[in-house]
Amino acid sequence: GNSVTQMEGPVTLSEEAFLTINCTYTATGYPSLFWYVQYPGEGLQLLLKATKADDKGSNKGFEATYRKETTSFHLEKGSVQVSDSAVYFCALSDFNAGNNRKLIWGLGTSLAVNP
Amino acid sequence: DTAVSQTPKYLVTQMGNDKSIKCEQNLGHDTMYWYKQDSKKFLKIMFSYNNKELIINETVPNRFSPKSPDKAHLNLHINSLELGDSAVYFCASSPGHASYNEQFFGPGTRLTVL
Numbered sequence: 035g036n037s038v039t040q041m042e043g044p045v046t047l048s049e050e051a052f053l054t055i056n057c058t059y060t061a062t063g064y065p066s067l068f069w070y071v072q073y074p075g076e077g078l079q080l081l082l083k084a085t086k087a088d089d090k091g092s093n094k095g096f097e098a099t100y101r102k103e104t105t106s107f108h109l110e111k112g113s114v115q116v117s118d119s120a121v122y123f124c125a126l127s128d129f130n131a132g133n134n135r136k137l138i139w140g141l142g143t144s145l146a147v148n149p
Numbered sequence: 150d151t152a153v154s155q156t157p158k159y160l161v162t163q164m165g166n167d168k169s170i171k172c173e174q175n176l177g178h179d180t181m182y183w184y185k186q187d188s189k190k191f192l193k194i195m196f197s198y199n200n201k202e203l204i205i206n207e208t209v210p211n212r213f214s215p216k217s218p219d220k221a222h223l224n225l226h227i228n229s230l231e232l233g234d235s236a237v238y239f240c241a242s243s244p245g246h247a248s249y250n251e252q253f254f255g256p257g258t259r260l261t262v263l
Contacts, residue, residue, distance in 0.1 A: 066248075066249040070252075072190070075256075076256060076257075077153070077239050077241070077254030077255050077256050077257055078192075078239070078241075078252075078254045079253075079254065080251045080252070083251070085249065121190050123192065127247070127248030127249045135197065135204055135205055135246050135247070135248055136194050136197065136205055136248050137194075137248050137252070139192045139194075141189075141190070141191055142190040142191070142192070144190070
């Protein structure tokens with residue numbers, strides 16, 4: 035079945051460090067891929083998404099490229115800020131009929147950025 | 150204006166009690182969801198409604214019963230609460246039921262069962 039695997043956290047970085055959070059997936063069909071972010075005490079919100087191979091999603095300095103050959107969608111940011119401290123979730127959908135109604139979620143990766 | 154709102158934000162109750170959580174969205178979306186997030190942040194879909202019709206019903210104890218009186222509202226009633234029900238419950242909505250649509254989450258209801 036479809037699945038998403040994220041690197042385990044917590045990830046702790048100093049401000050202005052480079053961030054990578056790995057996400058790989060297994061899916062039949064042609065999934066769309068997402069990163070959602072959950073700031074402390076809040077609900078999740080969409081950070082970025084990509085709908086087809088080689089697409090790059092970007093938002094707030096974060097980027098992720100849909101790599102079909104490596105079945106990956108790694109999240110990167112060149113210089114993190116304290117305000118980026120949150121839990122990050124990778125997720126995928128699938129266009130296949132009969133199973134296109136829910137997202138498949140990763141376990142989440144907690145990021146703490148120290149000043 | 151709050152897009153997806155939930156009440157209450159916090160709920161503390163005794164084992165065996167029955168409680169309800171309410172959700173409302175003012176985005177005009179057709180689809181609404183209930184998720185459970187445990188203490189390790191693991192997110193699990195419970196139910197989804199599209200235009201008041203139940204379309205996702207995951208393996209959830211039948212003590213949990215959703216109800217959608219209209220497209221803008223989705224409530225969750227829980228009977229005979231157990232310790233393991235303690236979690237944060239999130240409501241979400243999306244423009245349609247296809248999973249490539251962005252989901253908009255409420256702020257969550259933290260349920261603590263004593």
